[in-house]
Amino acid sequence: MPLSSEIAAARLSVLDRIAVAARQAGRDPDDVTLVAVSKQQPDERIDAMLASGQRVFGENRVQEAEARWASRRSGVELRLIGPLQTNKVREAVALFDVIETIDREKLARAVAAELARTGRTPRLYVQVNIGEEPQKAGVAPSDADAFIDLCRGLGLLIEGLMCIPPDGAPAAPFFARLAAIAERNGLRKLSMGMSADYEIAVSQGATSVRVGSALFGGRMAR
Ligand SMILES: *Cc1c(COP(=O)(O)O)cnc(C)c1O
DSSP states (O other): OOHHHHHHHHHHHHHHHHHHHHHHTTOOGGGOEEEEEOTTOOHHHHHHHHHTTOOEEEESOHHHHHHHHTTTOTTOEEEEOSOOOGGGHHHHHHHOSEEEEEOSHHHHHHHHHHHHHHOOOOEEEEEBOTTOOTTSOSBOGGGHHHHHHHHHHTTOOEEEEEOOOOTTSOSHHHHHHHHHHHHHTTOOEEEOOOTTTHHHHHHTTOSEEEESHHHHOSOOOO
């Protein structure tokens, strides 16, 4: 199969599985956004994904995203789903429509200052370290309410929550925990679910799923 048909078929298959999972959960499939995670993918696969009609993409590194999207930016919604260093806030705010990884006070303050300076209004998510894993980014679940309040106090409009559950454990309880934190803080958007578990995430209320390898195939080494 030519690459363009292969990519288009993979996308339709993922969209179909999202729709089935949504309907089974009594949800409208249109309430779930597919974010195609394009990090470390070759240009020809990105271009094939664009040709298939996909318009929402996720990247986890600011510089890599700048290089990849400089010539492809128009009509595309770009989401930052990887850790953000405060020294990259200027570039990130300039490039991304959505920043999903607000996870500490210093970063929240830097983003607030940059929004004030530029007048830009990217949509913002707080990342929660839902499995309380030392190696993962995100605010601890027990600190989430206070951190969301702090962000709001800085004038940041937080739209939702994002998480990456632990490897090798059933994901559903972690997704449910993230949904509960969102609910009690009046947040309507949940970014959760990757190639291995996006249907489970949809059943637990995900409003966006971040899918890479199931759409594009394996990634290149950096
Ligand atoms: C790479 C990445 C994904 C996509 O992972 P796949 O397993 O390839 O679907 C999703 N979310 C984040 C935060 C990532 O870094």
